[in-house]
Amino acid sequence: MGRALRSFAAYARPIQLQSTRNSSSCPFSKRQRSQIAPTAELNEEIFANARPYSEVPGPRPIPILGNTWRMVPVIGQFDISEFAKVTKQFLDTYGRIVRLGGLIGRPDLLFVYDADEIERMYRREGPTPFRPAMPCLVKYKSEVRKDFFGELPGVVGVHGDQWRRFRSKVQRPILQPQTVKKYVAPIELVTEDFIKYMVDARDENGDLPHEFDNDIHRWSLECIGRVALDVRLGCLSPQLNSNSEPQRIIDAAKFALRNVAVLELKAPYWRYIPTPLWSKYVNNMNFFVEICSRYINEALERLKTKKVTSENDLSLLERVLRSEGDPKIATIMALDLILVGIDTISMAVCSILYQAATRLEQQDKMAEEIRRVLPDPSKPLSYSDLDKLHYTKAFVREVFRMYSTVIGNGRTLQDDDVICGYHIPKGVQVVFPTIVTGNMEQFVSDPLEFKPERWLEGGGKLHPFASLPYGFGARICLGRRFADLEIQVLLAKLLSRYRLEYHHEPLDYAVTFMYAPDGPLRLRMIER
Helix, strand or coil, rough: HHHHHHHHHHHHCCCHHHHHHCCCCCCHHHHHCCCCCCCCCCCHHHHHHHHHHHHHHCCCCCCCCEEEHCCCCCCCCCCHHHHHHHHHHHHHHHHCCEECCCCCCEEEEEEECCCHHHHHHHHHCCCCCCCCCHHHHHHHHHHHHHHHHHCCCCCCCCCCCCCHHHHHHHHHHHHHHHHHHHHHHHHHHHHHHHHHHHHHCEEEEEEEECCCCHHHHHHHHHHHHHCCCCCCCCCCCCCCCCHHHHHHHHHHHHEEEEHHHHHHCCHHHCCCCHHHHHHHHHHHHHHHHHHHHHHHHHHHHHHHHCCCCHHHCCHHHHHHHHCCCCCHHHHHHHHHHHHHHHHHHHHHCCCCHHHHHHHHHHHHHHHHHHHCCCCCCCCCCHHHHCCCCHHHHHHHHHHHHHHHHHHCCCCCCCEEECCCCCCCCCCCCECCHHHHCCCCCEEECCCCCCCCHHHHCCCEEECCCCCCCCHHHEEEEEHHHHHHHHHHHHHHHHHCCCEEEEECCCCCECCCCCCCCCCCCCCCECCC
């Protein structure tokens, strides 16, 4: 033990290079910039010339504790809430490729800060790519509640043929533009109710309350409930209290996602013993299953008596129920959409509204565009109207580029690969830190300048794989069309009538599970 402590003391100092920084370019970069080689096959010569995996730079693990100690409070160097800054520190210290190994109970993490390499990996992946998932959710679905999830456990935290078979059952109705168009009016009604709630919630200065971020979660859950469960959950009722079912769903979703990093990186002991945090996680997930099962069964009963003349008469949920005939498929679909949708969309909206309130020139451009496309604010929205809001969409993309709500995406290698000149073995989890690559001048012109116009104009650098808010390829976000719809409807309805301002201390960004403003979102809401 004394030897281990001496080893620990030797490593408990600022991060040091494990090897010299690799200044050579990646082997595919030159060809990829000419758009020739993203799908080029690796050959024996490339592997023979690659440097060994042991030479990939990164924080040095110590005996017994590896690198896990860096996430431990008091003695550790990395605060999980600051992980976006940590990923930038990795780039500054080690270069374009960084290995974080020695993590208790999980594979090495390999951070890749090269958009050309990211493109190559995305374009070469097969039909069932493995995304680094949440092992805690995998364990819950495959072991704790295998009795419920069985052989088709959904799309979140699931890989391989199980993932492919489940996704094939639900992706057609979810991704069809015609299905999304059907929800413009329902989402608009929810959003109108939310804006009325916002108006009544303002104080004498017009400022929204300290807990406004939770109100955004309530709007998000009401939207998702309308899409995934076919019901209005009543999330926007002014009488809602902390013990109400909608608030319990929100709290459960926050807990499930925001403790993933803690469970996976800081306290992975649940893999071996049932820790209190793990037990609470299981109880939260059981609550989700119970809620979703109840609402799906109610929808199934309604469908039995519903007169249907064409598929257009059916909601998303009803299409899945009718085509599959198994309510469990619909239940698991709804569970996955709610679990990952509430906090993700809510935190994205918090970021978008905060940036709009602190960038008034760009906000006024959005409002002008919205009034031009929608001169009569009382007229119901249409999908074609929303599609004309080009600058508004570009503003959202620019927020996602500079302040990516999802700090990274990635893949678990299913075969050996060569990345940035290094031979990387299968099983390593490769992380694509879009929060960093979207702000690198190698891939984006003037990356520190907030410029929505870059998404509308030609010229300048804007690598298509530097910022991918919804991912890419076979595992692109299944609910992205609905997320975009909810955001566009909210901005169209809100900014056409109200100006948002912010008159408090500037907010820093931090990582919960998402990357978003950290602190009370006290926006000022003023009639235009």
